[in-house]
Amino acid sequence: MSILAQIGTKVGSEIKNLDVRLSSAETAIVNLGGQTPPPTGNFTIEPVTWTNLTEINLSGEKLLNTDFSLATLGLGVEVVILISWTNSTKTALVGEIYEIDLVQSNGGMRLTNSTQSIFASASQIQNNVQAVTPKNWSVTSSTPLDKDKLAQGIIKGDGGAVSIQQMFSNPIANGTKLVVKVTRTDTNINGVVHVKTLRANETPYGVDRNITFADGYVEFEATELTYGLRFSTAHGTREISSISLFQGEVSGGSVQAFTGGSLEKISGVDGYNAGASSVQKIDGQSNGYVQFQIGTPSKSVRVGLVELDSDFEVDPPFQMNFGGGTIDLYTPWLANYETYESGDWFRIRHYSASNEIRFQKRQVVYGHDASFVIETATGSNYTYPSAQRPLVIALNGSGNLTIGQYYKIYSVRATDQAVNLYDLDGNSKGWHGGSTRGSRYEVVEELGEDYVTFYTHPTFSNGNDLYLDTTFHTTGSRLNDVQIAT
Numbered sequence: 288m289s290i291l292a293q294i295g296t297k298v299g300s301e302i303k304n305l306d307v308r309l310s311s312a313e314t315a316i317v318n319l320g321g322q323t324p325p326p327t328g329n330f331t332i333e334p335v336t337w338t339n340l341t342e343i344n345l346s347g348e349k350l351l352n353t354d355f356s357l358a359t360l361g362l363g364v365e366v367v368i369l370i371s372w373t374n375s376t377k378t379a380l381v382g383e384i385y386e387i388d389l390v391q392s393n394g395g396m397r398l399t400n401s402t403q404s405i406f407a408s409a410s411q412i413q414n415n416v417q418a419v420t421p422k423n424w425s426v427t428s429s430t431p432l433d434k435d436k437l438a439q440g441i442i443k444g445d446g447g448a449v450s451i452q453q454m455f456s457n458p459i460a461n462g463t464k465l466v467v468k469v470t471r472t473d474t475n476i477n478g479v480v481h482v483k484t485l486r487a488n489e490t491p492y493g494v495d496r497n498i499t500f501a502d503g504y505v506e507f508e509a510t511e512l513t514y515g516l517r518f519s520t521a522h523g524t525r526e527i528s529s530i531s532l533f534q535g536e537v538s539g540g541s542v543q544a545f546t547g548g549s550l551e552k553i554s555g556v557d558g559y560n561a562g563a564s565s566v567q568k569i570d571g572q573s574n575g576y577v578q579f580q581i582g583t584p585s586k587s588v589r590v591g592l593v594e595l596d597s598d599f600e601v602d603p604p605f606q607m608n609f610g611g612g613t614i615d616l617y618t619p620w621l622a623n624y625e626t627y628e629s630g631d632w633f634r635i636r637h638y639s640a641s642n643e644i645r646f647q648k649r650q651v652v653y654g655h656d657a658s659f660v661i662e663t664a665t666g667s668n669y670t671y672p673s674a675q676r677p678l679v680i681a682l683n684g685s686g687n688l689t690i691g692q693y694y695k696i697y698s699v700r701a702t703d704q705a706v707n708l709y710d711l712d713g714n715s716k717g718w719h720g721g722s723t724r725g726s727r728y729e730v731v732e733e734l735g736e737d738y739v740t741f742y743t744h745p746t747f748s749n750g751n752d753l754y755l756d757t758t759f760h761t762t763g764s765r766l767n768d769v770q771i772a773t
Contacts, residue, residue, distance in 0.1 A: 334548030355421035452517035485515035548769035552759035562758035576636035582765030642747040653731035664701040
Protein backbone atom coordinates (compact mmCIF):
# COMPACT_ATOMS: atom_id res chain seq x y z
CA MET A 288 0.00 0.00 0.00
CA SER A 289 1.29 3.47 -0.84
CA ILE A 290 2.45 5.81 1.91
CA LEU A 291 -0.42 8.22 1.42
CA ALA A 292 -2.95 5.39 1.35
CA GLN A 293 -1.61 3.99 4.63
CA ILE A 294 -2.07 7.26 6.45
CA GLY A 295 -5.22 8.38 4.69
CA THR A 296 -8.78 7.74 5.70
CA LYS A 297 -11.53 7.42 3.15
CA VAL A 298 -13.99 10.28 3.17
CA GLY A 299 -17.31 9.73 1.38
CA SER A 300 -18.38 12.50 -0.93
CA GLU A 301 -20.86 13.18 -3.65
CA ILE A 302 -19.20 13.18 -7.06
CA LYS A 303 -20.26 16.75 -7.66
CA ASN A 304 -18.05 17.82 -4.77
CA LEU A 305 -14.96 15.91 -5.83
CA ASP A 306 -13.74 18.62 -8.16
CA VAL A 307 -13.75 21.29 -5.44
CA ARG A 308 -10.14 21.99 -4.55
CA LEU A 309 -8.79 23.07 -1.22
CA SER A 310 -6.99 26.26 -2.15
CA SER A 311 -4.95 26.28 1.05
CA ALA A 312 -3.52 22.87 0.12
CA GLU A 313 -2.36 23.63 -3.41
CA THR A 314 1.27 24.39 -2.68
CA ALA A 315 1.60 21.33 -0.50
CA ILE A 316 0.00 19.13 -3.14
CA VAL A 317 2.46 20.28 -5.78
CA ASN A 318 5.35 19.74 -3.37
CA LEU A 319 4.13 16.19 -2.84
CA GLY A 320 4.31 15.46 -6.55
CA GLY A 321 0.62 16.02 -7.06
CA GLN A 322 -1.25 17.86 -9.73
CA THR A 323 -0.45 21.45 -10.52
CA PRO A 324 -3.22 23.96 -9.94
CA PRO A 325 -6.11 23.38 -12.35
CA PRO A 326 -5.60 24.59 -15.91
CA THR A 327 -7.38 27.83 -16.70
CA GLY A 328 -10.83 27.67 -18.18
CA ASN A 329 -14.04 25.95 -17.14
CA PHE A 330 -14.64 22.23 -17.51
CA THR A 331 -17.87 20.64 -18.63
CA ILE A 332 -18.22 17.64 -16.32
CA GLU A 333 -20.76 14.97 -17.19
CA PRO A 334 -21.33 11.22 -16.86
CA VAL A 335 -19.69 9.19 -19.59
CA THR A 336 -22.03 7.98 -22.30
CA TRP A 337 -20.95 4.48 -23.26
CA THR A 338 -20.82 2.94 -26.71
CA ASN A 339 -19.63 -0.39 -28.16
CA LEU A 340 -21.28 -2.38 -25.38
CA THR A 341 -21.51 -5.46 -27.58
CA GLU A 342 -18.96 -4.82 -30.31
CA ILE A 343 -16.14 -2.45 -31.12
CA ASN A 344 -16.90 -0.21 -34.09
CA LEU A 345 -15.27 3.18 -33.55
CA SER A 346 -12.92 2.38 -36.40
CA GLY A 347 -15.88 2.91 -38.72
CA GLU A 348 -17.58 0.94 -41.45
CA LYS A 349 -15.07 -0.27 -44.05
CA LEU A 350 -17.64 -0.81 -46.80
CA LEU A 351 -19.70 1.61 -48.86
CA ASN A 352 -23.40 1.11 -49.60
CA THR A 353 -23.89 -1.68 -47.07
CA ASP A 354 -27.64 -1.94 -47.78
CA PHE A 355 -27.24 -2.35 -51.55
CA SER A 356 -28.83 0.77 -52.95
CA LEU A 357 -28.87 0.68 -56.74
CA ALA A 358 -26.13 2.39 -58.67
CA THR A 359 -27.08 5.84 -59.91
CA LEU A 360 -27.79 5.76 -63.65
CA GLY A 361 -24.97 7.40 -65.55
CA LEU A 362 -22.02 6.88 -67.86
CA GLY A 363 -20.56 3.37 -67.63
CA VAL A 364 -23.41 1.87 -65.56
CA GLU A 365 -24.84 -1.46 -66.69
CA VAL A 366 -28.63 -1.65 -66.80
CA VAL A 367 -31.31 -4.29 -67.43
CA ILE A 368 -34.43 -3.57 -69.44
CA LEU A 369 -37.61 -3.77 -67.34
CA ILE A 370 -40.12 -2.56 -69.95
CA SER A 371 -39.55 -2.79 -73.70
CA TRP A 372 -39.54 0.24 -75.98
CA THR A 373 -38.80 0.91 -79.63
CA ASN A 374 -36.79 3.79 -80.98
CA SER A 375 -36.89 4.05 -84.77
CA THR A 376 -36.19 0.51 -86.01
CA LYS A 377 -34.55 -0.73 -82.82
CA THR A 378 -36.23 -2.35 -79.81
CA ALA A 379 -34.91 -2.87 -76.30
CA LEU A 380 -36.32 -6.13 -74.98
CA VAL A 381 -37.12 -7.05 -71.36
CA GLY A 382 -34.17 -8.74 -69.70
CA GLU A 383 -31.49 -7.44 -72.06
CA ILE A 384 -28.34 -5.98 -70.53
CA TYR A 385 -26.83 -2.73 -71.80
CA GLU A 386 -24.17 -0.26 -70.75
CA ILE A 387 -24.85 3.48 -70.71
CA ASP A 388 -22.15 4.97 -72.97
CA LEU A 389 -23.58 8.42 -73.67
CA VAL A 390 -25.48 10.89 -71.49
CA GLN A 391 -27.28 13.80 -73.14
CA SER A 392 -27.91 17.22 -71.63
CA ASN A 393 -31.69 16.63 -71.74
CA GLY A 394 -31.36 13.47 -69.63
CA GLY A 395 -31.57 11.06 -72.52
CA MET A 396 -28.98 8.28 -72.75
CA ARG A 397 -27.57 5.85 -75.28
CA LEU A 398 -27.47 2.20 -74.29
CA THR A 399 -25.10 -0.22 -76.01
CA ASN A 400 -24.44 -3.95 -75.93
CA SER A 401 -22.75 -6.34 -78.34
CA THR A 402 -25.82 -6.39 -80.55
CA GLN A 403 -26.97 -2.80 -80.87
CA SER A 404 -27.08 0.75 -79.56
CA ILE A 405 -30.41 2.36 -78.72
CA PHE A 406 -31.39 5.78 -77.44
CA ALA A 407 -33.77 6.29 -74.52
CA SER A 408 -35.45 9.50 -73.46
CA ALA A 409 -35.16 10.73 -69.89
CA SER A 410 -38.57 9.26 -69.02
CA GLN A 411 -37.73 5.92 -70.63
CA ILE A 412 -34.50 5.78 -68.64
CA GLN A 413 -36.28 6.47 -65.37
CA ASN A 414 -39.14 4.04 -65.92
CA ASN A 415 -37.86 1.28 -68.14
CA VAL A 416 -34.36 0.40 -66.95
CA GLN A 417 -32.65 -0.55 -63.69
CA ALA A 418 -29.01 -0.81 -62.73
CA VAL A 419 -27.87 -4.42 -62.57
CA THR A 420 -25.59 -3.93 -59.53
CA PRO A 421 -25.68 -1.99 -56.29
CA LYS A 422 -23.58 1.17 -56.19
CA ASN A 423 -19.90 0.45 -55.36
CA TRP A 424 -20.40 -3.30 -55.89
CA SER A 425 -19.65 -5.54 -58.88
CA VAL A 426 -20.93 -9.01 -59.76
CA THR A 427 -18.13 -11.59 -60.08
CA SER A 428 -20.16 -14.73 -60.81
CA SER A 429 -21.71 -15.97 -64.03
CA THR A 430 -25.05 -15.98 -62.24
CA PRO A 431 -26.65 -12.51 -62.31
CA LEU A 432 -28.53 -10.81 -59.52
CA ASP A 433 -32.27 -11.24 -59.22
CA LYS A 434 -33.42 -7.84 -60.49
CA ASP A 435 -36.70 -7.85 -58.57
CA LYS A 436 -34.97 -8.55 -55.28
CA LEU A 437 -32.24 -6.04 -56.09
CA ALA A 438 -34.89 -3.35 -56.53
CA GLN A 439 -35.78 -4.09 -52.87
CA GLY A 440 -32.15 -3.84 -51.74
CA ILE A 441 -31.72 -7.62 -51.47
CA ILE A 442 -28.87 -9.69 -52.94
CA LYS A 443 -30.12 -12.97 -54.40
CA GLY A 444 -28.96 -15.02 -57.34
CA ASP A 445 -31.15 -15.35 -60.40
CA GLY A 446 -31.09 -19.15 -60.80
CA GLY A 447 -28.16 -19.98 -58.52
CA ALA A 448 -25.54 -18.64 -56.13
CA VAL A 449 -24.29 -15.13 -56.86
CA SER A 450 -21.07 -13.41 -55.82
CA ILE A 451 -20.46 -9.67 -55.51
CA GLN A 452 -17.43 -7.76 -54.32
CA GLN A 453 -16.17 -4.32 -53.33
CA MET A 454 -12.62 -2.97 -53.42
CA PHE A 455 -11.54 -0.53 -50.69
CA SER A 456 -10.28 2.99 -51.23
CA ASN A 457 -7.52 2.19 -48.70
CA PRO A 458 -6.25 -1.33 -47.95
CA ILE A 459 -6.60 -2.91 -44.50
CA ALA A 460 -3.32 -3.74 -42.79
CA ASN A 461 -2.09 -7.28 -42.25
CA GLY A 462 -2.93 -8.45 -38.73
CA THR A 463 -6.09 -6.34 -38.39
CA LYS A 464 -8.92 -8.01 -36.49
CA LEU A 465 -12.08 -7.89 -38.60
CA VAL A 466 -15.74 -8.77 -38.24
CA VAL A 467 -18.14 -9.29 -41.16
CA LYS A 468 -21.84 -9.15 -40.34
CA VAL A 469 -24.74 -9.97 -42.65
CA THR A 470 -28.50 -9.60 -42.41
CA ARG A 471 -30.51 -12.36 -44.07
CA THR A 472 -34.07 -12.14 -45.41
CA ASP A 473 -34.45 -15.83 -46.31
CA THR A 474 -35.43 -18.42 -43.67
CA ASN A 475 -32.95 -21.21 -44.42
CA ILE A 476 -31.52 -21.55 -40.91
CA ASN A 477 -29.11 -24.28 -41.99
CA GLY A 478 -27.69 -22.33 -44.92
CA VAL A 479 -24.44 -20.39 -44.80
CA VAL A 480 -23.05 -17.57 -46.93
CA HIS A 481 -19.35 -17.20 -47.80
CA VAL A 482 -16.88 -14.34 -47.42
CA LYS A 483 -13.48 -13.96 -49.10
CA THR A 484 -10.75 -11.36 -48.62
CA LEU A 485 -9.10 -9.97 -51.75
CA ARG A 486 -5.64 -8.94 -52.89
CA ALA A 487 -4.94 -5.85 -54.99
CA ASN A 488 -5.41 -7.85 -58.21
CA GLU A 489 -8.88 -8.87 -56.96
CA THR A 490 -7.91 -12.50 -56.36
CA PRO A 491 -8.94 -14.03 -53.03
CA TYR A 492 -6.51 -15.20 -50.38
CA GLY A 493 -7.05 -17.55 -47.46
CA VAL A 494 -10.03 -19.82 -46.89
CA ASP A 495 -13.70 -19.17 -47.47
CA ARG A 496 -15.22 -17.95 -44.22
CA ASN A 497 -18.71 -19.19 -43.53
CA ILE A 498 -21.35 -17.04 -41.86
CA THR A 499 -24.08 -19.15 -40.34
CA PHE A 500 -27.69 -18.08 -40.14
CA ALA A 501 -27.67 -18.27 -36.33
CA ASP A 502 -24.50 -16.21 -35.79
CA GLY A 503 -24.92 -13.64 -38.53
CA TYR A 504 -21.21 -12.77 -38.38
CA VAL A 505 -17.71 -14.13 -38.69
CA GLU A 506 -14.59 -12.70 -37.08
CA PHE A 507 -11.06 -13.27 -38.30
CA GLU A 508 -7.67 -11.62 -38.70
CA ALA A 509 -6.30 -10.32 -41.98
CA THR A 510 -3.21 -12.34 -42.89
CA GLU A 511 -2.24 -10.13 -45.84
CA LEU A 512 -2.72 -6.55 -46.89
CA THR A 513 -6.43 -6.66 -47.78
CA TYR A 514 -7.82 -4.64 -50.69
CA GLY A 515 -11.39 -5.84 -50.94
CA LEU A 516 -14.17 -8.16 -49.83
CA ARG A 517 -16.21 -10.67 -51.83
CA PHE A 518 -19.19 -12.61 -50.61
CA SER A 519 -21.36 -15.32 -52.12
CA THR A 520 -24.90 -16.33 -51.30
CA ALA A 521 -23.63 -19.94 -51.77
CA HIS A 522 -27.10 -21.00 -52.95
CA GLY A 523 -29.82 -19.59 -55.19
CA THR A 524 -32.38 -19.41 -52.37
CA ARG A 525 -30.31 -17.34 -49.92
CA GLU A 526 -30.87 -13.62 -49.58
CA ILE A 527 -28.84 -10.86 -47.97
CA SER A 528 -30.20 -7.37 -47.24
CA SER A 529 -27.07 -5.83 -45.69
CA ILE A 530 -23.43 -6.52 -45.02
CA SER A 531 -20.94 -4.70 -42.79
CA LEU A 532 -17.21 -4.95 -42.29
CA PHE A 533 -15.53 -3.29 -39.36
CA GLN A 534 -12.30 -3.44 -37.47
CA GLY A 535 -12.70 -5.05 -34.04
CA GLU A 536 -14.02 -8.06 -32.19
CA VAL A 537 -17.35 -9.45 -31.13
CA SER A 538 -17.86 -9.34 -27.39
CA GLY A 539 -17.33 -12.44 -25.26
CA GLY A 540 -19.53 -11.06 -22.49
CA SER A 541 -22.15 -8.46 -21.71
CA VAL A 542 -21.70 -5.16 -19.94
CA GLN A 543 -24.42 -2.91 -18.62
CA ALA A 544 -24.36 0.86 -18.31
CA PHE A 545 -26.11 2.49 -15.36
CA THR A 546 -27.30 5.99 -14.56
CA GLY A 547 -24.41 8.31 -13.76
CA GLY A 548 -21.86 6.57 -15.97
CA SER A 549 -21.40 3.36 -13.96
CA LEU A 550 -20.49 0.25 -15.95
CA GLU A 551 -20.42 -3.46 -15.01
CA LYS A 552 -19.75 -6.80 -16.69
CA ILE A 553 -22.91 -8.81 -16.07
CA SER A 554 -22.27 -12.04 -18.02
CA GLY A 555 -19.71 -13.98 -20.00
CA VAL A 556 -16.67 -16.16 -19.39
CA ASP A 557 -13.59 -14.79 -17.65
CA GLY A 558 -11.24 -12.89 -19.90
CA TYR A 559 -10.77 -9.33 -21.10
CA ASN A 560 -13.50 -9.83 -23.68
CA ALA A 561 -16.17 -7.25 -22.85
CA GLY A 562 -16.12 -3.55 -22.26
CA ALA A 563 -17.15 -0.18 -23.63
CA SER A 564 -15.74 3.17 -24.64
CA SER A 565 -16.86 6.75 -24.24
CA VAL A 566 -18.87 8.65 -26.81
CA GLN A 567 -17.28 11.83 -25.47
CA LYS A 568 -13.63 12.63 -26.05
CA ILE A 569 -10.95 14.84 -24.57
CA ASP A 570 -9.86 17.15 -27.34
CA GLY A 571 -6.18 16.68 -28.09
CA GLN A 572 -5.58 20.42 -27.84
CA SER A 573 -7.45 20.82 -24.54
CA ASN A 574 -7.09 19.94 -20.88
CA GLY A 575 -9.41 17.31 -19.49
CA TYR A 576 -9.76 14.20 -17.41
CA VAL A 577 -11.82 11.12 -16.71
CA GLN A 578 -12.75 10.22 -13.15
CA PHE A 579 -14.13 7.00 -11.67
CA GLN A 580 -14.52 4.95 -8.53
CA ILE A 581 -13.10 1.45 -8.59
CA GLY A 582 -15.25 -1.55 -7.65
CA THR A 583 -14.27 -4.74 -5.84
CA PRO A 584 -10.47 -5.24 -5.80
CA SER A 585 -10.80 -8.97 -6.61
CA LYS A 586 -12.52 -8.15 -9.91
CA SER A 587 -10.01 -7.14 -12.58
CA VAL A 588 -10.65 -4.23 -14.92
CA ARG A 589 -8.48 -2.22 -17.31
CA VAL A 590 -9.07 1.48 -17.87
CA GLY A 591 -7.26 3.95 -20.08
CA LEU A 592 -7.28 6.61 -22.75
CA VAL A 593 -7.06 5.58 -26.40
CA GLU A 594 -7.12 7.30 -29.77
CA LEU A 595 -9.11 4.46 -31.35
CA ASP A 596 -11.22 1.70 -29.80
CA SER A 597 -10.50 -1.28 -32.03
CA ASP A 598 -10.73 -4.36 -29.78
CA PHE A 599 -11.56 -5.58 -26.29
CA GLU A 600 -8.25 -4.50 -24.89
CA VAL A 601 -7.31 -1.09 -23.58
CA ASP A 602 -4.44 -0.51 -25.94
CA PRO A 603 -1.14 0.95 -24.72
CA PRO A 604 0.29 3.20 -23.62
CA PHE A 605 -2.18 5.01 -21.34
CA GLN A 606 -3.47 1.92 -19.56
CA MET A 607 -4.13 1.14 -15.88
CA ASN A 608 -4.65 -2.51 -14.94
CA PHE A 609 -6.62 -2.96 -11.69
CA GLY A 610 -6.55 -6.39 -10.06
CA GLY A 611 -6.16 -7.87 -6.59
CA GLY A 612 -5.69 -4.49 -4.94
CA THR A 613 -2.70 -3.40 -7.00
CA ILE A 614 -2.31 -1.40 -10.21
CA ASP A 615 -0.02 -2.29 -13.10
CA LEU A 616 0.94 0.39 -15.60
CA TYR A 617 1.96 -0.07 -19.21
CA THR A 618 5.39 1.38 -20.00
CA PRO A 619 5.73 -1.46 -21.09
CA TRP A 620 4.85 -2.90 -17.64
CA LEU A 621 5.30 -1.63 -14.12
CA ALA A 622 3.81 -4.31 -11.90
CA ASN A 623 2.26 -3.49 -8.51
CA TYR A 624 3.06 0.19 -8.98
CA GLU A 625 0.21 1.49 -6.83
CA THR A 626 -2.40 0.04 -4.50
CA TYR A 627 -6.13 0.60 -4.17
CA GLU A 628 -9.14 -0.46 -2.17
CA SER A 629 -12.77 -0.78 -3.12
CA GLY A 630 -14.24 2.71 -3.28
CA ASP A 631 -11.01 4.53 -4.17
CA TRP A 632 -11.32 7.36 -6.69
CA PHE A 633 -8.99 7.87 -9.64
CA ARG A 634 -8.43 10.32 -12.47
CA ILE A 635 -6.59 10.01 -15.74
CA ARG A 636 -5.76 13.57 -16.67
CA HIS A 637 -4.55 15.20 -19.87
CA TYR A 638 -2.47 18.38 -19.76
CA SER A 639 -2.46 19.90 -23.24
CA ALA A 640 0.40 22.36 -22.70
CA SER A 641 2.84 19.51 -22.07
CA ASN A 642 0.91 16.68 -23.81
CA GLU A 643 1.24 14.71 -20.59
CA ILE A 644 -1.04 11.99 -19.22
CA ARG A 645 -1.03 11.74 -15.43
CA PHE A 646 -2.59 9.03 -13.30
CA GLN A 647 -4.02 10.45 -10.08
CA LYS A 648 -5.56 9.00 -6.93
CA ARG A 649 -7.78 10.80 -4.44
CA GLN A 650 -5.89 10.77 -1.16
CA VAL A 651 -5.31 12.61 2.07
CA VAL A 652 -2.73 15.37 1.58
CA TYR A 653 -0.50 17.00 4.15
CA GLY A 654 1.27 20.33 4.57
CA HIS A 655 4.28 21.35 6.66
CA ASP A 656 3.46 22.36 10.23
CA ALA A 657 6.57 24.21 11.39
CA SER A 658 4.67 25.61 14.38
CA PHE A 659 4.00 22.17 15.89
CA VAL A 660 5.71 21.80 19.30
CA ILE A 661 7.51 18.50 19.83
CA GLU A 662 7.39 17.23 23.40
CA THR A 663 10.45 18.01 25.58
CA ALA A 664 12.11 15.08 27.31
CA THR A 665 13.44 15.80 30.82
CA GLY A 666 15.27 13.31 32.98
CA SER A 667 14.41 10.35 30.75
CA ASN A 668 13.35 9.75 27.20
CA TYR A 669 9.77 10.65 26.32
CA THR A 670 7.72 8.13 24.35
CA TYR A 671 4.59 9.27 22.52
CA PRO A 672 1.40 7.27 23.00
CA SER A 673 0.82 5.29 19.80
CA ALA A 674 -2.25 7.30 18.80
CA GLN A 675 -0.47 10.65 19.26
CA ARG A 676 2.81 10.13 17.40
CA PRO A 677 3.44 13.14 15.14
CA LEU A 678 3.65 12.51 11.43
CA VAL A 679 6.73 13.88 9.60
CA ILE A 680 8.01 13.96 6.03
CA ALA A 681 11.65 13.48 4.98
CA LEU A 682 12.91 16.63 3.24
CA ASN A 683 16.33 15.66 1.86
CA GLY A 684 16.81 11.90 2.14
CA SER A 685 19.71 12.02 4.60
CA GLY A 686 20.06 10.10 7.85
CA ASN A 687 18.60 6.77 6.65
CA LEU A 688 15.42 8.51 5.44
CA THR A 689 13.90 8.54 1.96
CA ILE A 690 12.98 11.94 0.60
CA GLY A 691 9.23 12.43 0.34
CA GLN A 692 8.41 9.45 2.58
CA TYR A 693 6.39 9.78 5.77
CA TYR A 694 7.50 8.69 9.24
CA LYS A 695 6.31 9.05 12.81
CA ILE A 696 8.10 10.38 15.87
CA TYR A 697 8.26 7.47 18.28
CA SER A 698 10.19 9.08 21.13
CA VAL A 699 12.34 12.07 22.18
CA ARG A 700 15.79 11.62 23.76
CA ALA A 701 16.36 13.48 27.03
CA THR A 702 20.06 14.15 26.54
CA ASP A 703 19.78 16.20 23.34
CA GLN A 704 16.07 16.25 22.33
CA ALA A 705 16.80 14.09 19.27
CA VAL A 706 13.77 12.25 17.88
CA ASN A 707 13.53 8.54 17.10
CA LEU A 708 11.71 8.12 13.76
CA TYR A 709 9.85 4.98 12.69
CA ASP A 710 8.50 4.20 9.25
CA LEU A 711 4.81 3.45 8.88
CA ASP A 712 5.48 -0.29 9.01
CA GLY A 713 6.94 0.09 12.51
CA ASN A 714 10.66 -0.10 11.65
CA SER A 715 13.06 2.23 13.47
CA LYS A 716 14.98 4.69 11.29
CA GLY A 717 17.28 5.88 14.07
CA TRP A 718 17.76 9.08 16.04
CA HIS A 719 17.72 12.47 14.37
CA GLY A 720 18.97 15.58 16.14
CA GLY A 721 16.57 18.36 16.95
CA SER A 722 18.61 20.75 14.81
CA THR A 723 17.80 18.71 11.68
CA ARG A 724 14.13 19.65 11.82
CA GLY A 725 13.33 21.92 8.89
CA SER A 726 16.21 20.57 6.81
CA ARG A 727 16.06 16.78 7.18
CA TYR A 728 12.44 16.39 8.26
CA GLU A 729 9.37 18.40 9.16
CA VAL A 730 6.14 17.73 11.01
CA VAL A 731 3.08 17.70 8.74
CA GLU A 732 -0.62 18.25 9.27
CA GLU A 733 -3.62 16.92 7.36
CA LEU A 734 -5.03 19.45 4.90
CA GLY A 735 -7.84 17.40 3.40
CA GLU A 736 -8.22 15.22 0.29
CA ASP A 737 -7.33 15.84 -3.33
CA TYR A 738 -6.19 14.03 -6.45
CA VAL A 739 -2.45 13.41 -6.28
CA THR A 740 -0.37 12.25 -9.25
CA PHE A 741 1.28 8.91 -8.60
CA TYR A 742 2.60 8.46 -12.15
CA THR A 743 3.25 10.71 -15.14
CA HIS A 744 3.45 8.68 -18.33
CA PRO A 745 6.65 9.18 -20.35
CA THR A 746 4.74 8.83 -23.64
CA PHE A 747 3.22 12.08 -24.85
CA SER A 748 -0.30 12.40 -26.23
CA ASN A 749 0.99 14.50 -29.15
CA GLY A 750 -2.23 16.47 -29.41
CA ASN A 751 -4.43 13.55 -30.47
CA ASP A 752 -8.07 13.25 -29.37
CA LEU A 753 -8.54 10.77 -26.53
CA TYR A 754 -11.45 8.48 -25.64
CA LEU A 755 -11.98 6.54 -22.41
CA ASP A 756 -11.76 2.79 -22.98
CA THR A 757 -12.50 -0.09 -20.61
CA THR A 758 -12.33 -3.87 -20.57
CA PHE A 759 -13.60 -6.19 -17.83
CA HIS A 760 -12.28 -9.63 -16.91
CA THR A 761 -14.82 -11.15 -14.55
CA THR A 762 -18.56 -10.92 -14.08
CA GLY A 763 -19.10 -8.33 -11.38
CA SER A 764 -16.18 -6.14 -12.44
CA ARG A 765 -17.44 -2.60 -12.09
CA LEU A 766 -16.60 1.09 -12.35
CA ASN A 767 -18.83 3.57 -10.54
CA ASP A 768 -19.80 7.14 -11.41
CA VAL A 769 -17.53 7.48 -14.41
CA GLN A 770 -17.33 11.14 -15.37
CA ILE A 771 -15.48 13.05 -18.08
CA ALA A 772 -14.32 16.65 -17.85
CA THR A 773 -13.76 18.42 -21.15
